[in-house]
Amino acid sequence: MEKATRQQTKDHNSRLVLKTIFNGGEVSRADVARLTGLTRPTVSTIVADLLENNLVVETGQGPSAGGKRPTLLTINGQGRHLIAIDLSGAEFRAARMNLMGDIETRDVRPAAGLRGEDALGVVYELIESILSEPSLLLGISVATPGLVNPTNGIVLRAVNLGWVNLPLRDLLEARFNRPVYIANDSHMAALAEYTYGGGLDSNNLIAIRVSRGIGAGIIIDGLPFYGDGFGAGEIGHVVVDTAGELCVCGNRGCLETTSSVRAILRRLQTIDRTQSVLAGIHSPTWPQFVEAALAHDPVATDIAVNAGHYLGVAAANLVGAFDIQTIVLAGRIAELGDILLDAMRAEMQQRVLPSMAEATTLRFSSLGPRRMADLIPLGCSALLLNQELGIL
Ligand SMILES: [Zn+2]
Known part of the structure; x- marks a missing residue:
């Protein structure tokens, strides 16, 4: 041999x-x-x-x-640790985790408006701030919005961060001298749900994550499906309302303009709120909106149902294309609960074959609110443990 x-x-x-x-x-x-x-x-x-x-x-x-x-x-959970970096939100988040997926320490940096080299500098800073005992560091795993080639770790395009063809993996490996994995944030979220969520009848899953933006991660036969150009699941910029608002991408009525957290808050600004508990508030925040919707405020409920309606259109298209029977909804939108799920289900049922609609389970992440908040770090951890140690 x-x-x-x-x-x-x-x-x-x-x-x-x-x-x-x-x-x-x-x-x-x-x-x-x-x-x-x-x-x-x-x-x-x-x-x-x-x-x-x-x-x-x-x-x-x-x-x-x-x-x-x-x-x-x-x-030995403490035998190694790993660093997970989440660049998907208005803040960059870092977590140092042990081998069991428990978070040992965290750090956060405001990231609104950060672009190009500046954004990269903050990523370096975050990693350095939570790095301890480098000899125990198994690796670093980064979830970024945009198109990412996970095989060479190049961020092809991340519009909000101003990154084009950025060799993020090589830059981080050269600086920290440890293995680095890079993937799209929605793909990481789907991997976390698949790995840690449980309750699955098959090895396939779609996770739709709705926070600032919207993206889906698709798991087929237990593995993330990236697509030919690594854009599988980029549903946020698929047009669902041709007469809708102008989107940052240049099209009109993308799903992100109808159903993202940002879109919902924008809509609250422009809509007539005189009949709402939010009438006296100049710029309602997301928690205020959620509270109003859960209390059946008519204006907030309307907006939530409208967002759910368009998410249902997107879910129907995914069901039609993949026939994957578990669709999980994650991200801050989950705080809206059944108002949103019911609106999505009603729309989906009208748009796919009845037998397929019946076979499809649409639900929130089964990780529970606390762990769901850490969906992306958990996905980073799953990818790294799988690639480096062969576990999970
Ligand atoms: Zn768009």
């Missing part, structure tokens, strides 16, 4: 063992051998290696199966 091949086999087996321990929670060497089909001596050698590298720890002894009580193994 060639040396390279032997090394690959060893890596493959090592990843398999690590993944089995990760998924098992607490398992013995014998369990690992049984679950992987590897021999006991092979498992013992690999486990010794993983223990020495601090990726795995011995936690105690399990029940005896007749003879000596077996030693149990588990992932």
